[in-house]
Amino acid sequence: HPPTSLQEEFITQSLRQPPLESLDVFISYSRADSDLARKLNEELQLQGKTTWFDQESIASGSDFQQEIYQGIKVCDNFLFIISHRSVNSPYCADEVEYAASLNKRFVTVLHRQINTTDLHPQLGRVQWIDFNQHNRDFNANFHQLVRTLDTDRGHLRSHSKWLQRALEWGQKGKSADLLLRGSEFLIAQNWLEETEQQHKQPAANPLQKEFIEASQKAIAAAAAEEKRRQSEILLLQEERTKEAEARLAQQKKSLIAVSMLLLAAVALGVVALWHQKQAEKGTEGQINALNRFSLLLAKSNQELDAVVESIRAGKLLKKNLNIVKPELEEPILSFLQAEVYRTGFKERNRLIGHTGAVISVAFSRDGNTIASASWDQTIKLWNLQGEELKTLRGHTDWVYQVAFSPDGKTLASASKDNTVKLWNLQGEELKTLRGHTDWVYQVAFSPDGKTLASASKDNTVKLWNLQGEELKTLRGHQGEVSDLAFSPDGKTLASGSYDNTVKLWNLQGEELKTLRGHTGAVSDLAFSLDGKTLASGSYDNTVKLWNLQGEELETLRGHTGVVSDLAFSPDGKTFASGSYDNTVKLWNLQGEELETLRGHTGVVSDLAFSPDGKTFASGSYDNTVKLWNLQGEELETLRGHTGVVSDLAFSPDGKTFAS
Template structure:
């Protein structure tokens, strides 16, 4: 009887345990799906939090199948890699018009419609709430010496406070509402502007020195350059430049119906203006219009240069913050506010961006995510990417007819122009002294890294999809839509034309010993050739066009990528070893890491998959907006460069793709938020506090 009862109890336990596991599994999948949905809506911060919830549970759910674990881990990884919002300041009960950093970057002051100014530590801890205004506070600024805070309110007053929040003095009222204020570089003067159409200059003791008249509508922004020149932006559509004695130096017609913001570049030679016509404009100090930055879908309220002058941030009624380079390239769009973004500012070190929103929050964004670098600059699809042998340069080829050379930090070094049409491939020579490119214009071009065109190889009768250097750098192989592979000397002399494929040539590469050439074709095959052009073997097995082929560094394995959605691994003698499945659309590219232990595949399904040499899945890199084409491992294999149809080149840090590393990175990124934000999940905080901190 006892044994029967024991058996029943055990069966009940098993059923209960199975039900528990099923419930946990469904919850993990639901959290992961929620994270994916939030990411699609570009709410990366919330996606990261949901991904962390899923990852926490996945860590304990050891029974889950490998594919589910891979998918959930990849969802968390996507959020970790793409997130830019680092923290958020929540506590105001009204709109927030401005957030200002102290000169040492350790304190943030926020001005709100709830009639208060709040002072926060940079980690998000609330230090003080400054009360005294009788209406919404529209502007707040620290003096350059860091000792005084000024606030301007719709109650008509400007108040001065000590850094510790002690009230100092109220400046005499504007006739109408003040909207903006700024300290002079030497901290001795305060300039304010408002609805009375004037700019007023004050001493710190409250004495009014001068009233600058000339605007015909409200002054919405005022700022000093480093040399003490004052710029004022007005809803009358103008920017005015003034000396401190009140002399009008220049009136710049803003070309918009109203100018709502203005910022000097650090060197004082360029101004950025924001207007209600949805634009940011860049001007020379003499009033010459340099560039109009278009991208916002509604009025732009705030604009600011970074301290190094290499970036401009703008905030608008379309709820987003946009980051631009001074040449007008849109670098990033930061999405997260649920209502209009009113103002934007950089921290003194330039690494953090604070945006103030109508949604009663200030969002703190990191200028960069150390796990990922995105290169923005191509105006059409990015087809190919290649690391130089030293890893100090990255080359990308695009349908915009150009090749771009970048530093790994994303700095554009130069643009190579010369192809008469799309450029499909670019690669460095083994010695790094040359680049070869292939394109729509039926040519292969050789370049110096300084941009000098060395040689144009002509002979193909149709577009050229790929070009490859031999290991000794003296021979090139090119594959064309004309169904041939051509072998060339480095001086441009044609050596041999390899014929045999019945379809477009998509890929061609040399073996590491230089004795074999592999070619991939739309005829569904990979062909192996001797260097003298003799056909050795035809690899058959793919069900559709083969788009890419790659040798392992030891030369003993070949990987091929196909439109049949698979990657196949072959022995050098043509024996099929394994078929890697998982992509849901055609596979455009495949590449081995330099140590031969990892394989990367790029697909039209908007993912890159990483595999062990034996075909075991490692990770999925997701977050692309369109299909992925190019792949290149850095020389140390710690970084993977990819190029895609969304015009971007992305450098991925590959050092921590497993679940534990991603959880650690998530907790490190969210650390300040979890510790200081009143809305943070306590369980997340407790979990993250139990993990060792990753290096920032």
């Protein structure tokens, strides 16, 4: 069948699109592993990832080697499929060498067992994702791969951007025309400083550092040249004035002397006026520069920083009202009024202190304290004024989650170091709960606060008391346990797993029911307010509703990507589901879809309802938070983050929320 006119137009317009500045993943593999490579490529694209895959990305007649190198250059991640064939392939080794020379981030997938002595040293430094785990369940292992690729995406994207600019500069003889200027330089310099101070990986490579340092030197040299030029002009003016004075001094003393004095006074007045004008211009230039910088920050969604810079401009203006033009005041005041009083300006405080991704936040019951968990191995406690109260140290690997006990006196943390820790609000470690043999993903307190449940990659759930004693180990899942939820009455605990099942348990550790029906890993669980209904979200793109007798009530279809998060409204009549298809859906308990909320341009990662149930928030991989009402109308888009939004939490009074 020949293509339709619409298909022809679509293809033509697609070919006209400029190439992407960077892609997410370069896939390196041996031809013997083509089936897995092709499946990974297809599934990653379904998750919205942009990939470089040689079977799709190299046009016929192209220079194969150059195309490979170009693909590695533009990709944020270098994904290597490990097998006996790939680790012994000279072609794969060449790709690894080139990626290592660019300081690319390596992500490794173990497809077939190998002798580790055959591994390239660069590959040996990376903890691989073993696709032989979970009985070779592709979906369960793929979830871990996606999670790894989503780590610190903002840093990776910047790494690729400045790498490409540095490589172009190097290839074109380090031309000064290609160096960074203005706001672009400030952004690159800030990225380099953060990368080095926070020891981010991958680190900047020598060429990136040289490129940014050369840009800084060029800017400094241009400023020095301008200063020298201004000094020469001033010196020339002074010399001319002196010459005029000398000529006048040689005139006769009578009427000519009077004229000479008059002319000298005029000349001196000109010089003084010139100096005054130069001072005014310098001050005005500084005020204008600060004002332009604040506008630039506002355009890049850094509203709080923009306001700070505008206030600095305002203070400088206030100090120099007698010498600068009054019309400079209007743009500064207009900007401040627009930013502070516009409806969309919501950021109250920015809590800065972690040196790794922040992936969990929680409010204490009284709403006065926020806890944050980070991949920098610490937990921090903050007040609502944005002041850091305590840093809780003790974990030796990423902290995945924090949860406050119902009475607000105890904080529990789950970590990749296989432990759970209990802390008081003075930042003192009360207990370390040991027993899990693999990463602990999640912790949940029972409603009465007497029992703590922990979910682990070791396929078990453990129950603990607050004295740190292990009460029960709940065994039965055949895959890692991904989520936990207590029923509102505290009598039932639900656990979801990568084995595609949900299990119900009592607090004596007895398995009550196994809920089967999902065909993919279970990603999230949520009980309705009355405790009669349990919702489960899955990698099979569906939501299922169950009663506590283990009967499936409804299967809710409509999402075209993994269901990532679920949340019930406080009145229990509505619940929301977020998905990798970038949408949020609202449902009633009869399984009817009420609304589909579109607007995010990335995976919807977390959902939270306000305590009054009138508003809910959605966080996304597009770096934004959106607020919605229950009619599905978008109320606000909150911008300011420069990385993935991983978690949301409303304060108990509903006046504040943290992202």
